[in-house]
Amino acid sequence: MSRDPGRPASERDGSRPTPERDGDAAPLLSVRDLRTQFPTVEGTVRAVDGVSFDVYPGETVCLVGESGSGKTVACESIARLVDPPGEVVDGEVRFDDRDLLACAERDLRAVRGDRIAYVFQDPQRSLDPVYTVGEQVTEAVGYHRDVDGAAARERAVDLLDRVGLPNPAARADEYPHQLSGGMKQRVAIATALAGDPDLLIADEPTTALDVTIQAQILDLFADLGDEEGLATLFVTHDLGVVAGIADRVVVMYAGRVMERGSVTRVFERPAHPYIRGLLDSLPGRGGERIGGEPPDPLDPPAGCRFHPRCPHAVGECRSGDGPPLHGVDGGGEAACVFHDGVRDSTVVEAGPEPRSERDPTHDADTSTCGADGGPR
Numbered sequence: 001m002s003r004d005p006g007r008p009a010s011e012r013d014g015s016r017p018t019p020e021r022d023g024d025a026a027p028l029l030s031v032r033d034l035r036t037q038f039p040t041v042e043g044t045v046r047a048v049d050g051v052s053f054d055v056y057p058g059e060t061v062c063l064v065g066e067s068g069s070g071k072t073v074a075c076e077s078i079a080r081l082v083d084p085p086g087e088v089v090d091g092e093v094r095f096d097d098r099d100l101l102a103c104a105e106r107d108l109r110a111v112r113g114d115r116i117a118y119v120f121q122d123p124q125r126s127l128d129p130v131y132t133v134g135e136q137v138t139e140a141v142g143y144h145r146d147v148d149g150a151a152a153r154e155r156a157v158d159l160l161d162r163v164g165l166p167n168p169a170a171r172a173d174e175y176p177h178q179l180s181g182g183m184k185q186r187v188a189i190a191t192a193l194a195g196d197p198d199l200l201i202a203d204e205p206t207t208a209l210d211v212t213i214q215a216q217i218l219d220l221f222a223d224l225g226d227e228e229g230l231a232t233l234f235v236t237h238d239l240g241v242v243a244g245i246a247d248r249v250v251v252m253y254a255g256r257v258m259e260r261g262s263v264t265r266v267f268e269r270p271a272h273p274y275i276r277g278l279l280d281s282l283p284g285r286g287g288e289r290i291g292g293e294p295p296d297p298l299d300p301p302a303g304c305r306f307h308p309r310c311p312h313a314v315g316e317c318r319s320g321d322g323p324p325l326h327g328v329d330g331g332g333e334a335a336c337v338f339h340d341g342v343r344d345s346t347v348v349e350a351g352p353e354p355r356s357e358r359d360p361t362h363d364a365d366t367s368t369c370g371a372d373g374g375p376r
């Protein structure tokens with residue numbers, strides 16, 4: 001079962017930033033071996049622990065994974081927004097051939113204010129309480145475009161309309177505290193889009209919105225991707241949203257990338273048992289919710305971090321630093337030993353089966369309580 005053996009075995013060392021997509025276009029954003037830690041009294045939380053992925057111009061990449069998997073910390077690390085004592089301890093974040101982690105704060109502010117826009121999970125973080133929403137969006141328009149005040153205001157109202165703010169011309173004169181949480185988030189999104197960024201990093205931007213408004217905003221992102229080449233890194237744990245908007249998907253678990261690939265391939269042929277389990281448990285798919293809980297971030301298991309919950313885990317999954325990303329059939333990669341090019345990867349595609357049918361050599365440790373890393 002050939003699995004593209006010519007690929008580098010691991011990208012974790014960051015030494016070879018192989019493009020994730022074939023073709024001529026260079027990635028707009030290239031994240032390599034990103035590591036971010038939080039010192040706490042109980043120990044070090046390795047919230048992001050060797051994450052690599054690319055975002056190409058005009059595409060939408062969805063970062064998915066259960067709560068606590070490191071999606072927010074990854075995004076904040078990319079934009080250098082991690083608050084101390086949290087610290088990006090390693091890695092590279094290339095944006096248009098500039099390493100954002102290495103550049104001076106002043107240069108970074110220029111990039112972040114102009115070419116990269118950020119929508120926080122909490123809209124409060126994006127808005128200034130002392131200015132009206134119209135002033136904030138207008139300022140963002142004017143900052144980036146050479147337009148007079150009236151034209152900037154007109155564009156601001158238009159944007160507020162496009163993000164679904166009711167009665168935008170009147171609402172523009174209100175202050176953030178006069179708006180509901182969902183409306184604030186819409187204003188935050190309008191502000192982010194006002195400057196025609198090249199990259200939008202949006203952390204669960206639509207979670208708090210009702211489905212109609214959510215759909216409207218997702219459509220708006222799609223239009224801006226098509227019309228203006230806006231690339232989006234979109235964090236969500238709603239796989240329905242992912243199916244609707246993503247070009248490519250990056251699946252995180254316990255601070256690591258478990259799988260990357262086109263949305264079509266990942267949804268049709270999930271390669272890693274983790275994303276396979278998440279997809280199977282969607283309504284109508286007939287599968288059960290993945291048993292167990294994500295690991296304690298202070299003390300993740302050795303080997304593959306998902307192994308205590310994995311129906312396919314074999315001895316090798318329980319020790320070492322976890323498998324590298326292996327190329328999978330149909331494109332993309334999965335950090336799973338079943339895609340090492342030697343094992344039969346179809347056992348993952350076939351779903352959970354009695355273990356003896358798949359790996360008789362490891363029958364002895366079929367319970368998830370292997371000595372070197374059972375559930376804690």
Ligand SMILES: Nc1ncnc2c1ncn2[C@@H]1O[C@H](COP(=O)(O)OP(=O)(O)OP(=O)(O)O)[C@@H](O)[C@H]1O
Pocket residue numbers: 038040045046047065066067068069070071072073074086237297
């Ligand atoms: N300031 C902090 N101090 C200590 N640990 C932190 C801090 N911020 C985040 N973490 C830890 O880092 C890990 C990743 O958190 P993160 O918020 O990135 O997860 P997430 O995938 O965005 O989850 P959610 O879907 O709930 O937003 C978690 O274990 C979290 O507890």
Ligand code: NI
Pocket residue numbers: 071072073121203
């Ligand atoms: Ni988050």
